Each structure stands twice: as structure tokens, then as C-alpha cells.
Amino acid sequence: MAVTFLGVRHHSPACARLVADTIASVRPAYVLVEGPADMNHRMDELLLGHELPIAVYTSYRDPERRHGSWTPLCDYSPEWTALAAGRDAGAELRFIDLPAWHPALADVRNRYADAEARYDEVTRRLCRAFSVDNVDALWDHLFEIEPADRLDERLATYFDLVRGDTPTGPDDAAREAYMAHWIRAAAADAGDRPVVVVTGGFHRPALIRLAERGGSDWPEVPRPPEGAAVGSYLVPYSFRRLDAFDGYQSGMPSPAYYQRLWESGPAEAARGLAEAVTARLRARRQPVSTADLIAARATADGIALMRGHPHPARVDVLDGLASALVSEAIETPLPWATRGPLQAGSHPVIVEMIAALSGDRVGRLHPSTPLPPLVHAVLAVLGDPGEERLDLGKQAGRERSRLLHRLRVLGIPGVERRSGPRPGGGAELVEQWVLTEAVDRLPALIEAGGYGVDPQEAAAAALAERVTGADLDQLAGILFDAALCGVGELAGRVLDDLARAVGAAADLGALGRTLTVALAMWRHDDLFRTSGSTTLGTVVVAATERALWLAEGVRGGPAPADLARIDAVIAVRDALRHAGPALGLDPALALGVAGRIAACQDAPPDLRGASLGLAWSLRGTTTGDPGGVVSGAAGDGELVRAVRGAFVPATAGDWLAGLFALAREEVLHADGMLELLDELVAALTEDDFLVALPALRQAFGFFPPRERHLIATRLVERRAGGGSGWDLMRLDAAPELVAAGMALDERVEAALRREGLITS
Structure with missing residues (x-):
């Protein structure tokens, strides 16, 4: 044949x-x-x-x-x-x-x-034999630059x-x-x-x-x-998607260069490459002089001659340009000496050179090309570019929001949400969107058409795909996206996987984020239409109980406060407050766990403080005090002893961060608590205060500005008998200057003592 x-x-x-x-x-x-x-x-x-x-x-x-x-x-x-x-x-x-x-x-x-990976050893031997860096340079050396005979x-x-x-x-x-x-x-x-x-x-x-x-x-x-x-x-x-430097699996890097090679041959391709790099760098205000170009051309010609090329190859021109245009030491290998995406830390000039070689060409389909139904379904309702403000309290706003969220989940370019409901946030009923033109929207819509014939079906399939292999954080995000998209048929599968993940969760922070999302969806009917969901309620109960179990097992010495861990305890508190009676959550169980953690010296200080805050904040919603941790006002002996016992300079701020995050209002309004904290801080030595200061600043950051002003006012009244809290919150001098002044005072006092001028 x-x-x-x-x-x-x-x-x-x-x-x-x-x-x-x-x-x-x-x-x-x-x-x-x-x-x-x-x-x-x-x-x-x-x-x-x-x-x-x-x-x-x-x-x-x-x-x-x-x-x-x-x-x-x-x-x-x-x-x-x-x-x-x-x-x-x-x-x-x-x-x-x-x-x-x-x-x-x-x-x-x-x-x-x-299939180069399958014959990697052979190509490496060939690269060594021909003294080239990789298979792309080898290919150019053997075939693209050489004459086409035989x-x-x-x-x-x-x-x-x-x-x-x-x-x-x-x-x-x-x-x-x-x-x-x-x-x-x-x-x-x-x-x-x-x-x-x-x-x-x-x-x-x-x-x-x-x-x-x-x-x-x-x-x-x-x-x-x-x-x-x-x-x-x-x-x-597009050329960008075709480029090996952008992670494309196959073929040649630098498609714009090879397009020139195809159209005009190697000599013109080399000249065009240098011109493209120069134009791109000058457009970005990078200085490229005529002398630089002459040096680059001469270097490229010399390298090509040394390598036996009848015309400068792609790597010859790139080496010449790099030699002429980059004067600093380069920390990463030149990208054309390897394969794959650009490495982080590549020199900015090198990055622009690679982008110039990649090119910005984008293909265009003939008008008669058949398109999937999803494209027509979306383009018919997407609307013109511009900003949109959606009222989620109205049916029309919710329907429009669901469409845009489905496009967001599908990754359609030019659809961006600026503000709106977030996982764990309140029932925010306004969304801000911006629609813009995007050259790659049509390819994205065509590819998304593989998920389904309309936006709802396609978004449901895309979310279902994300479920596979998702961790607890990702599953919670999928659950939230499913609600925003109005994809009800997805909920069963996601929630089944979520419930299984909750039962096996080992990360208290991730579990807390999941509980926050599930609780928000269970509570807010107007936004999600999932209020009172039995399945979501099951997830809330399971996550709350699992979080308490995990928290009691956490051990560790002094360390910076773990905000994710604190947030998990906040999620438990909110679940007990807002869903406890309806879902049968046991506050006595939570108070018992909180009491044991708060008294456990092996538990991290932030978790001990959060547990005390959990018990204190739940006190108003419980009958009695099974934990025995909080039994009255701040003046009660057991609470005072707990606060005094936890106030160690190295860990006081971390402990307070947990306490304030869970019981900020209780601390603020309890008789004598602020005075007790002022007494403890004032008793710190200067060295101990400086050790504790960063964590203390983080802890008091849980109070919003109005409450910080209230604290300052009460402290001024206590210390000076009156005055404005603003005077304490607004220093005339910079903190650095105050610290330098205090250090100078300390040195002067030490000198006076050394000379016997101060004896007391």
C-alpha cells in the first residue's frame, strides 16, 4: 500500500x-x-x-x-x-x-x-550531545533553523x-x-x-x-x-493559552515567534522577535536604547555562529537580549533554559520578553459556527456592560442575582461581584455587580456549555464537580455558592458529603468556618430560602458537638492567638444562641466543656479565654451555671481568681483575645471588670508590659471604636477623676517618639542612681 x-x-x-x-x-x-x-x-x-x-x-x-x-x-x-x-x-x-x-x-x-516525558532519558542525552538546554532548543537546532532538505x-x-x-x-x-x-x-x-x-x-x-x-x-x-x-x-x-510558558502541555513555547517563523522564515522571525520585545518594553516605560539593540543583535549573531546556526534561533535572540538589557544578577534560571510556566521572582524585563514572544493573538470563529445552547441562553439575558445594584429582598433582584452567581461559579469573565452576602455574614440584602466586556467570554461560555444547556444546570454540574475531593472549607464554600445560585437539586449531595466531612473533621478552625456558613444558611430565609432546613440543622448540630469535642482536646503552650480557633468557639456560641432551642442543642454540655477548658492550664491561652467568654456569654440563656466558671458579676471571687490567674505577661494578651472575642459586651458592662484589668496592666513591670503589649493591642482590637472610646473614658475617670477619653486615644506625639522618650527617661534615671543622686 x-x-x-x-x-x-x-x-x-x-x-x-x-x-x-x-x-x-x-x-x-x-x-x-x-x-x-x-x-x-x-x-x-x-x-x-x-x-x-x-x-x-x-x-x-x-x-x-x-x-x-x-x-x-x-x-x-x-x-x-x-x-x-x-x-x-x-x-x-x-x-x-x-x-x-x-x-x-x-x-x-x-x-x-x-510525549516527551515518555522518552525523557533519550532527549536528555540528545540535549547533552548537542549542548542545548532543553528539548525546545534541541528541536530548533535540528529542524526549525536548519534548511528543509531531507x-x-x-x-x-x-x-x-x-x-x-x-x-x-x-x-x-x-x-x-x-x-x-x-x-x-x-x-x-x-x-x-x-x-x-x-x-x-x-x-x-x-x-x-x-x-x-x-x-x-x-x-x-x-x-x-x-x-x-x-x-x-x-x-x-489564544496564543497565551497555547504558550508552554503559561503551562500549556504541548508543542512550542513563544507562539508569536513561531507564527513569524511560519510566515517569514528564521531570519525575519529573529528580527521580529527583537522588535516585539523592544516595543513591549518601551510601551511599559522600560529604557531600551539603540545601543542596547545593537549590542543585543551582535551578541545574538555571535551566539548563533558559535552554536552553528545559519540564522539566530529563538534562544540565540533571547540570550542576546537578556545580555544587553538585564544588568542585575538574575536569581532564577532563564525561562527558555527550562520548560513550563515562569518561575516566581523572574526579572521584570525577562517577564516582558516572554510576554512579547507569546503574543496576544486571539482566534475568531466564523459567524456560521454552531454554538452550544448555553451561549445563546446567557447572551440573551446577560445585558449591557455597567454596574448593577440588586435588591435581594425583591423577587426580580434575587432572580438576577442567581443568574450572575451561576456565571460567576462557571468562571465566565467580565462578571464581578463587588459586595453582597458572605459566608458567616449577616443577612445582607443588597449586591453590587460590575459587568464588563471580555474578549475571552465566548470561549469560556462555550467551554461551560459542556456542563449543561442553561445556566442553572451548568452551575449545578460545575458545583457538583467541585465537591469531588473538596476539603471541609471548600465544601462549605460550595454549599454557600449553591444557595446563592438557587441550585436546590445540588444540596442533597453536598450536604451528605458535608455531614460526612464534619464527622471526620480534625481541624477546629475549618470546622468553625463550616459551622458559620451552615448556621447562616439555616437562619436566613429571605436570602437563601433554606431557613429551618432539616438537613442543615443536622449539620449545625453535628458541627457544634464536634467542635466542642475537638476544642477540649487541644493542647499547647504559649503561642500567638489562633483567630481561626477563636472563630470556631464564636460559631459554637452563635449556634447555641440562635439555633439551640429549635435544634435541641444542650447548653449544659457546652458550659461543662467551657468550664473544663477554661481551668485547664495545658490548653492554649486563647482557647482558655474563649472558653471563659463562651460560658460567660451563655449565662444569660441558661438556667444555673453547671460549669461553675461564671456565677455573677466580676467582683465574684471565682471569676476574679480566673482573671488574675490567667494574667501572665507572656500570655495575657492571647487569653484576653479569646475572652473579648466571645464576651466583649459582658466584659464592658460587668461591674468592676475594666477596673480589674486596669489594675492588672498597671501592675506589670516595664519589661513585662513591653512583652505583653503586641498581644494586648490585638486583644483590644476586638472592641469597635465606640467601645474603645467608652473604655478610655472610664479609665480617665478612674485615673484622673474626669476628662475626655479622646485625650487618651489621640496622642499628640507619635508612639515611636513616646517610646524613645521613655527609654531616655530610663537611661537618665539609671545614670542618676549610679552616681548616687537618687537613693529611693
Whole structure:
């Protein structure tokens, strides 16, 4: 059979040119391309006349699995030039790979992810042999910059070498067997006419072997399992998403550079690269002089000559620019010496250079391209850009809010909420939104169309996907988002998972955040329509009891106050206050736990203070005092002893932070409590006060400004017999100056004592 196998590197201009030239030369009966076979009946749609880059986005959803993947195409993709040249030559065009939803591609987010990881050892040996940093530089050195003569032979040798005897896994084996079936059938149908096969170079050696044996009937296109939802749509793609420096799995980095290489050749691509970098840096007010450019060009030419390149390659130009434009020491490796996303801490000039090479091109679909129902459903109701203020107390405001929240959950660009209800917040009934134009909105909507046909169905599926593997904090956020989206059918699954997570929770802070969210949803009917939910009530009860159990087991010495731990105790208090009677929560149980923790010297000071505050704040809603911790006003002996015993300089502020967070109002209005605290603070030595000061400032930060003013007024009355609290809160001098003055006073006093001028 007259089959020409072209193994290519995806998104390689050299390979794209070879494919186009080969097809134009042999004029085959069939052009077979690695791509999703279930798109064959839509080949006319693919070739409508889009502005590239574009991609085929495929979504798959069943009760067990959710998967989305892309098959991207740009002007210099060999797969694209195969289709275009094949159409011009009058050939039959076929994609021959398994559909993107197939289990053999379950771990593939991008079909054209090159298989370099599978032959990493070979490519590393080649990089060492040719003295290049990575496979991208190796590829340029061997194929993109070199003349195109005998390119097909050199490519075949390269891919035969890098694959060698590497065993394939079952997924690759399934794909290759399926592609070989298509090749045999096309060759049999073509008879004496030629067939051209364009696939990733990794598959080429196996396909040559497999195509020689087996039947020649046309293969069937696999069908999705019963009950699975599958959709494939064309989406606009962008150079930024195509770029390896942005984490793209496949092909070449710097797509704008390779677009120039495709259009104009290596010499013009090198010149254009330098121009693009210069223009971008100057647009950002980075100084780039003519002398810098001359130095960069000369350095690049010299590096290219040293490396044996007939024209400067991409890395030659980049090395030249970096040498000329970056004068400081670079802490991280140059990004073109490695693969993958830019590392944190990259030099700003280097970042701009990489962005210039990436380019900002965005594809555009032909107006006749079919779009998923979700796109039409959203665009029909989204409205014009601008600010929106929604009144959630009205039905129209709630419906609009739910739509916008569904788009937010789906990650649709240009939909931003500025303010509104938050987990654990009050029943805020106003939301502020800003809608803006976004160039990537259409691709995002098309991809979100894989979740469902309308915003509610799509948001429900997206939230259900987030449930898988979510931790306690994430599940609470999902629960809150589900309520904001009005996605009632999701609640059962989320709440089941949430209840199981609560029962196994080991992080008191995370459990407290979950309890806060569940309690807010249980309480506020006007906003969530979930008030009094039996299931939510079960979660509140379970989380409250679990939080008390976890709190009693916390041990630890002096440490900064753990605000998340304190917030968990606040959530327990609020649950007992607002839901206790309705849900049958036992305040006596909580007071008993609070009493034991408050008296336990092995418990962290912030938790001991919070437990005392919990018992004190619950006193007004209980009959009796089972814990024995709080039995009256601050003057009562047991409470006074508890406060005095906890007031150790190293931990006093942490202990007070817990107390104030839970019983701020009780402390403020209890007879004698502020006076007691003033006495204890005044008794601290200067050194002890400085040790305690940071934590004390954090503790008193729990009082809002009005209450701090009240405290200051009472202290002024106590110390000076009258006056304004503002005088105490507003120093005329900066705190640093006051501290320096006190230090000077101390040195003067020490000197006077040393000289015998002060004896008392």
C-alpha cells in the first residue's frame, strides 16, 4: 500500500511546511490526521474560514467522571496544514484518533500534548550531545533553523530514536491500534492512490508496524456510555493559552515567534522577535536604547555562529537580549533554559520578553459556527456592560442575582461581584455587580456549555464537580455558592458529603468556618430560602458537638492567638444562641466543656479565654451555671481568681483575645471588670508590659471604636477623676517618639542612681 507516514511535532512550522508540501506533491486520495474521529462528520464546520488559533473543546460528564479537553489548532499546526492542503488537493479528510471523551484519553487535557516525558532519558542525552538546554532548543537546532532538505528523513530518524523500544501503556496502545485500523481501511479503499498519515512523531513507528496487519474494514466511531453527556464545540483559542510558558502541555513555547517563523522564515522571525520585545518594553516605560539593540543583535549573531546556526534561533535572540538589557544578577534560571510556566521572582524585563514572544493573538470563529445552547441562553439575558445594584429582598433582584452567581461559579469573565452576602455574614440584602466586556467570554461560555444547556444546570454540574475531593472549607464554600445560585437539586449531595466531612473533621478552625456558613444558611430565609432546613440543622448540630469535642482536646503552650480557633468557639456560641432551642442543642454540655477548658492550664491561652467568654456569654440563656466558671458579676471571687490567674505577661494578651472575642459586651458592662484589668496592666513591670503589649493591642482590637472610646473614658475617670477619653486615644506625639522618650527617661534615671543622686 502507498502510505506516507509523516511523524510531526505538534505546532512546529517546519513540520507544517513539510506536511503541506508533501500533500501538494503526492495529491493523495486520503489525508488521515491524528484528531477526534467523532468530528469527521463536522469537517465542513472545522474548515468554515475561522481566524486561528481555534480548538475543538470536548466535555464529558457521567455519574462517575467529568472530563474536559482541547484539540488546539493554529496556522502552523501540521494537523491544520494537513486538512487545508488535503482539501485543496481534493483528498478525503479523516480524523483517526479516539474521541476526546474516551477512557484512553481520560488523563489528557490536551490531545496534542507531546510525549516527551515518555522518552525523557533519550532527549536528555540528545540535549547533552548537542549542548542545548532543553528539548525546545534541541528541536530548533535540528529542524526549525536548519534548511528543509531531507527533513522527512531527519524527522523519521529522530522519532525512531526517541521512541526506540519504549513500551507504551494501555492508553497509547489503544489509540495506536485504533489509528492503525483507519490507516488500513483507507489504504484498501484508495487502491493504487496514495494515502498520507499525519500523527505525532511518537506514534509513527508503531503505526507503521500495526498498519501492515489486521482487517481493512472501516472502524466504528465509539459511542459514549448510556447516560453520559458529551459535547464537542469549536472555541476561539489564544496564543497565551497555547504558550508552554503559561503551562500549556504541548508543542512550542513563544507562539508569536513561531507564527513569524511560519510566515517569514528564521531570519525575519529573529528580527521580529527583537522588535516585539523592544516595543513591549518601551510601551511599559522600560529604557531600551539603540545601543542596547545593537549590542543585543551582535551578541545574538555571535551566539548563533558559535552554536552553528545559519540564522539566530529563538534562544540565540533571547540570550542576546537578556545580555544587553538585564544588568542585575538574575536569581532564577532563564525561562527558555527550562520548560513550563515562569518561575516566581523572574526579572521584570525577562517577564516582558516572554510576554512579547507569546503574543496576544486571539482566534475568531466564523459567524456560521454552531454554538452550544448555553451561549445563546446567557447572551440573551446577560445585558449591557455597567454596574448593577440588586435588591435581594425583591423577587426580580434575587432572580438576577442567581443568574450572575451561576456565571460567576462557571468562571465566565467580565462578571464581578463587588459586595453582597458572605459566608458567616449577616443577612445582607443588597449586591453590587460590575459587568464588563471580555474578549475571552465566548470561549469560556462555550467551554461551560459542556456542563449543561442553561445556566442553572451548568452551575449545578460545575458545583457538583467541585465537591469531588473538596476539603471541609471548600465544601462549605460550595454549599454557600449553591444557595446563592438557587441550585436546590445540588444540596442533597453536598450536604451528605458535608455531614460526612464534619464527622471526620480534625481541624477546629475549618470546622468553625463550616459551622458559620451552615448556621447562616439555616437562619436566613429571605436570602437563601433554606431557613429551618432539616438537613442543615443536622449539620449545625453535628458541627457544634464536634467542635466542642475537638476544642477540649487541644493542647499547647504559649503561642500567638489562633483567630481561626477563636472563630470556631464564636460559631459554637452563635449556634447555641440562635439555633439551640429549635435544634435541641444542650447548653449544659457546652458550659461543662467551657468550664473544663477554661481551668485547664495545658490548653492554649486563647482557647482558655474563649472558653471563659463562651460560658460567660451563655449565662444569660441558661438556667444555673453547671460549669461553675461564671456565677455573677466580676467582683465574684471565682471569676476574679480566673482573671488574675490567667494574667501572665507572656500570655495575657492571647487569653484576653479569646475572652473579648466571645464576651466583649459582658466584659464592658460587668461591674468592676475594666477596673480589674486596669489594675492588672498597671501592675506589670516595664519589661513585662513591653512583652505583653503586641498581644494586648490585638486583644483590644476586638472592641469597635465606640467601645474603645467608652473604655478610655472610664479609665480617665478612674485615673484622673474626669476628662475626655479622646485625650487618651489621640496622642499628640507619635508612639515611636513616646517610646524613645521613655527609654531616655530610663537611661537618665539609671545614670542618676549610679552616681548616687537618687537613693529611693
